Amino acid sequence: MEEMAFVKIRHLVTVAMLLSSTLMGCHFESRNPPSSKTLQVSMDEVSKQNSITQNATLMVGNTLKVQLGSNYTTPYRWTADMKIGDSSILKQESHVYVAPSTDALGAPGNEVWTFTALKSGTTTISTNYSSFVGKNTGPVCQYSAIVTVQ
Missing domain, CATH: 1.20.5 (Single alpha-helices involved in coiled-coils or other helix-helix interfaces)
Incomplete structure (x- = not known):
């Protein structure tokens, strides 16, 4: 018992x-659930501006997605590996092209980068939209983001 x-x-x-x-x-x-933040720039904005700067604030461990308009029916592309000011704060995990959801000829898609916030601090990320053919391959648009990780 x-x-x-x-x-x-x-x-x-x-x-x-x-x-x-x-x-x-x-x-x-x-x-403190993991979360994701997305910064977006449309193809219309890319074609009208030669410089675009955005800001983002994240917590350590969070994900940042940057989605920039891109038209793969032209010879223009964003630089695949974004320049990161301080790679101990932010790490690029991936870069992919997302095709447009329409079959319309010449429709733009998006290039999407994913980053992980590694530690507290502030850094910048940047990339250029330029032609991969011809002699004048200077950027038509420059993108940068100021990223603060808390």
């Missing part, structure tokens, strides 16, 4: 520990 009481108590303690760790895990996760 005494052994059965001990087994019941041990079972209750185990259940209580599992519940408390589950509840605490939810509590801490909800305090």
Whole structure:
């Protein structure tokens, strides 16, 4: 009889520990959930401006997406590897071209970069939209963002 009481108590303690760790895990996760911020520039803005600067503030561990208009039916592209002022603060994870969602001839898509915030501080990221053919391959548009990680 005494052994059965001990087994019941041990079972209750185990259940209580599992519940408390589950509840605490939810509590801490909800305090600072990972999040993502997106900076966007349309193809219309890219074609009308020769310099674009944006600002973003993130928490350590968060993701920053930069989405810039781009038209792959022309010889113009954004530089795939963004220049990062301080790579100990921000890390480029990826760069992809996202085709337009229409079949319209000459429709622009987007180039999308993903970054991870590594530590607190402020840095800049930048890229150029320029032609990959011909002699004059200077940028038609320069993009930069000032990124603050807290």
